[in-house]
Amino acid sequence: MKxxxxxxxxxxxxxxxxxxxxxxxxxxxxxxxxxxxxLYDSPLKHLLVRHEQAAVHAADGYARVTGKPGVVFATSxxxxxNLVTGIANAYMDSVPLVLITxxxxxxxxxxxxxxxxxxxxxxxxxxxxxxxxxxxxxxxSILSEAFYIASTGRRGPVLIDIPKDLFDHExxxxxxxxxxxxxxxxxxxxxxxxxxxxxxxxxxxxRPVIFGGGGLIRAGADQVLRExxxxxxxxxxLSLMGLGAFPGDNSLFLGMPGMHGSVTxxxxxxxxxxxxxxxxxxxxxxxxxxxxFAEKAKIIHIDIDPAEIGKNVNxxxxxxxxxxxxxxxxxxxxxxxxxxxxxKQIESWQEKYPMxxxxxxxxxxxxxxxxxxxxxxxxxxxxxxxxDVGQHQMWTAQHFIIRAPKRFLTSGGLGxxxxxxxxxxxARLAAPEQRVLCxxxxxxxxxxxxxxxxxxxxxxxxxxxxxxxxxLGMVRQWQEFFYEKRYSHTLLADNPDFVKVAEAYGVRARxxxxxEEATRAIEEAFQIKGPVLIDFVVNPEENVYPMVAPNxxxxxxxxxxxx
Amino acid sequence: xxxxxxxxxxxxxxxxxxxxxxxxxxxxxxENIAVGETVTPGVARMTITVEGSDPVIEQVMKxxxxxxxxxxxxxxSKEPSVMRxxxxxxxxxxxxxxxxxxxxxxxxxxxVIDVSPDSMIIEVTGTEDKLEAIKMMLExxxxxxxVRTGKVALLRGAxxxxxx
Numbered sequence: 001m002k003x004x005x006x007x008x009x010x011x012x013x014x015x016x017x018x019x020x021x022x023x024x025x026x027x028x029x030x031x032x033x034x035x036x037x038x039l040y041d042s043p044l045k046h047l048l049v050r051h052e053q054a055a056v057h058a059a060d061g062y063a064r065v066t067g068k069p070g071v072v073f074a075t076s077x078x079x080x081x082n083l084v085t086g087i088a089n090a091y092m093d094s095v096p097l098v099l100i101t102x103x104x105x106x107x108x109x110x111x112x113x114x115x116x117x118x119x120x121x122x123x124x125x126x127x128x129x130x131x132x133x134x135x136x137x138x139x140x141s142i143l144s145e146a147f148y149i150a151s152t153g154r155r156g157p158v159l160i161d162i163p164k165d166l167f168d169h170e171x172x173x174x175x176x177x178x179x180x181x182x183x184x185x186x187x188x189x190x191x192x193x194x195x196x197x198x199x200x201x202x203x204x205x206x207r208p209v210i211f212g213g214g215g216l217i218r219a220g221a222d223q224v225l226r227e228x229x230x231x232x233x234x235x236x237x238l239s240l241m242g243l244g245a246f247p248g249d250n251s252l253f254l255g256m257p258g259m260h261g262s263v264t265x266x267x268x269x270x271x272x273x274x275x276x277x278x279x280x281x282x283x284x285x286x287x288x289x290x291x292x293f294a295e296k297a298k299i300i301h302i303d304i305d306p307a308e309i310g311k312n313v314n315x316x317x318x319x320x321x322x323x324x325x326x327x328x329x330x331x332x333x334x335x336x337x338x339x340x341x342x343x344k345q346i347e348s349w350q351e352k353y354p355m356x357x358x359x360x361x362x363x364x365x366x367x368x369x370x371x372x373x374x375x376x377x378x379x380x381x382x383x384x385x386x387x388d389v390g391q392h393q394m395w396t397a398q399h400f401i402i403r404a405p406k407r408f409l410t411s412g413g414l415g416x417x418x419x420x421x422x423x424x425x426x427a428r429l430a431a432p433e434q435r436v437l438c439x440x441x442x443x444x445x446x447x448x449x450x451x452x453x454x455x456x457x458x459x460x461x462x463x464x465x466x467x468x469x470x471x472l473g474m475v476r477q478w479q480e481f482f483y484e485k486r487y488s489h490t491l492l493a494d495n496p497d498f499v500k501v502a503e504a505y506g507v508r509a510r511x512x513x514x515x516e517e518a519t520r521a522i523e524e525a526f527q528i529k530g531p532v533l534i535d536f537v538v539n540p541e542e543n544v545y546p547m548v549a550p551n552x553x554x555x556x557x558x559x560x561x562x563x
Numbered sequence: 564x565x566x567x568x569x570x571x572x573x574x575x576x577x578x579x580x581x582x583x584x585x586x587x588x589x590x591x592x593x594e595n596i597a598v599g600e601t602v603t604p605g606v607a608r609m610t611i612t613v614e615g616s617d618p619v620i621e622q623v624m625k626x627x628x629x630x631x632x633x634x635x636x637x638x639x640s641k642e643p644s645v646m647r648x649x650x651x652x653x654x655x656x657x658x659x660x661x662x663x664x665x666x667x668x669x670x671x672x673x674x675v676i677d678v679s680p681d682s683m684i685i686e687v688t689g690t691e692d693k694l695e696a697i698k699m700m701l702e703x704x705x706x707x708x709x710v711r712t713g714k715v716a717l718l719r720g721a722x723x724x725x726x727x
Binding site for chain 2 (some may be wrong): 121
């Protein structure tokens with residue numbers, strides 16, 4: 001019997017349906033015309049953005065909330081190159097994405113044709129894997145491999161570049177979701193001997209800490225982490241990427257470590273005799289000066305990616321595996337711990353060094369820390385917060401209480417200004433029942449401000465809290481500290497009127513410049529269905545404290561004298 | 564220290580670029596590299612000599628292993644193995660020097676594979692030390708050109724890299 005032949009463009013949409021994809025993010029163009037033509041009759045939802053970078057960030061936000069791969073369509077050349085920042089961002093933060101780009105038609109490849117760019121070459125170092133499809137026969141297996149690779153092991157973006165003519169080529173469609181890839185076999189269960197060594201180390205430790213990261217959230221390890229911490233009475237420190245993996249209001253939670261971490265977290269990491277590191281990669285923003293990092297501690301490192309173990313910090317007990325499975329194994333073998341003396345010590349640090357609420361004597365102007373705390377206070381516990389990058393991001397990490405995983409979306413590794421707003425759009429589509437809040441800055445917001453059109457077009461219900469200090473605040477802060485207050489190109493004196501800009505797009509907006517106005521604006525915004533922007537005009541001099549200067553030991557903390 | 568890595572890789576478009584790109588991107592230095600097919604269809608073998616401390620090499624191997632097209636990575640410097648490299652040298656020669664060159668080549672068990680009125684091409688196979696030694700001996704005749712394949716290596720005994 002003759003097998004039914006399927007066109008390339010139809011294969012893609014069929015594969016997406018089999019993989020359970022409901023939402024695509026994208027922007028059409030010449031090389032993907034046949035794909036968009038096929039999409040016209042498809043039940044799959046597609047969100048049209050106004051810049052391809054926003055499509056990737058939105059898919060990234062969607063993936064972080066749902067745990068499923070985010071899917072992006074873009075055209076060849078500039079369409080594809082506009083994805084690059086978003087792909088690099090997802091790669092650094094281990095977010096599963098499947099990106100489908102059109103390429104110039106096969107006969108034109110390599111001829112510098114119109115809108116041709118070697119996107120597989122360009123994205124080689126920032127994708128988990130990528131493909132240039134040469135033959136329609138291989139498309140079904142490439143599609144299933146892409147989803148499998150993106151969503152297993154250490155998650156990451158996978159790009160498939162498809163020459164325009166292949167969308168119309170036909171072949172039989174044999175789709176096997178359980179594909180076998182010879183060179184790809186992630187290891188999920190931890191080595192039993194290593195787990196026993198870890199159990200003994202935990203039993204012997206007097207001042208243990210758990211240091212967890214984004215890997216906990218990707219693995220769905222929050223419940224087991226909580227049980228383990230509470231059973232063994234071990235305090236928990238979470239990296240920026242890990243926020244939400246442990247309840248931010250739990251008494252065992254010490255906050256974030258590193259450059260803008262809490263004093264308590266940094267002191268605890270310095271004084272601890274055992275770090276149980278789970279799903280973290282010991283980023284330089286966390287460790288500070290490596291030679292002085294956790295000098296007194298043994299380190300257990302649990303991670304799905306063997307290449308992370310021993311990369312930056314020497315590890316005593318490495319365990320390669322899925323962090324949830326490994327923590328479950330550890331939990332069955334652990335007895336209630338007695339760490340009360342250590343917890344007392346920690347408590348005294350917490351009392352002595354609370355997170356600073358902002359500069360004293362700035363009573364007339366609105367403090368950004370106050371705004372974040374009010375946003376946190378007035379939000380429901382399941383609110384999803386997306387941030388951009390800079391001071392507002394650190395204040396959010398410090399002052400917004402994140403109670404559960406997948407509710408804090410931020411660009412951790414790449415530090416991409418412009419991430420937050422499109423990520424919030426992705427979150428909005430991923431979780432229709434939850435409040436979505438985008439906390440951004442006047443610098444970051446302008447990097448993807450065109451997406452105001454997308455939220456209006458689709459009447460997306462989200463609140464944009466713009467922390468407006470009229471400057472690229474974090475860079476300005478570094479210039480103040482390390483470059484003799486020479487504010488080279490960081491003061492955005494000619495910012496537009498953001499309220500008017502928002503209104504021009506059709507977004508409701510208002511300004512708040514005092515505490516009273518801020519509280520009222522938040523309360524009102526939270527009543528409105530649809531997109532709302534609040535322009536919080538805050539004290540421009542405000543700095544993020546505590547701070548550890550780059551490449552300094554993390555217990556050498558600049559506190560700004562606000563305690 | 565120098566390490567010789569054997570990498571079994573799916574012979575797919577771009578696989579070589581992925582591997583060499585990884586070395587440059589992460590700041591690892593490739594000293595030499597040799598690629599060829601294996602007994603398994605569709606699988607190529609790369610032999611890469613890389614300089615670095617043990618922790619650096621461990622990181623290199625882990626990063627290589629993360630590449631989807633890479634099937635197996637082994638460090639042959641850590642086990643008994645035989646390593647060889649082939650070198651061709653074009654040496655200036657005249658009637659007077661030809662027999663002197665011939666003698667050196669024989670000592671190193673090399674071969675003369677081309678002769679012209681004023682040059683000879685010499686083929687020699689061996690370890691790095693041996694190749695360096697013959698190169699030094701031929702230098703004063705005038706070496707016009709050198710080409711080397713890069714090191715290739717196999718484990719000693721019946722064990723193969725696939726099983727290692």
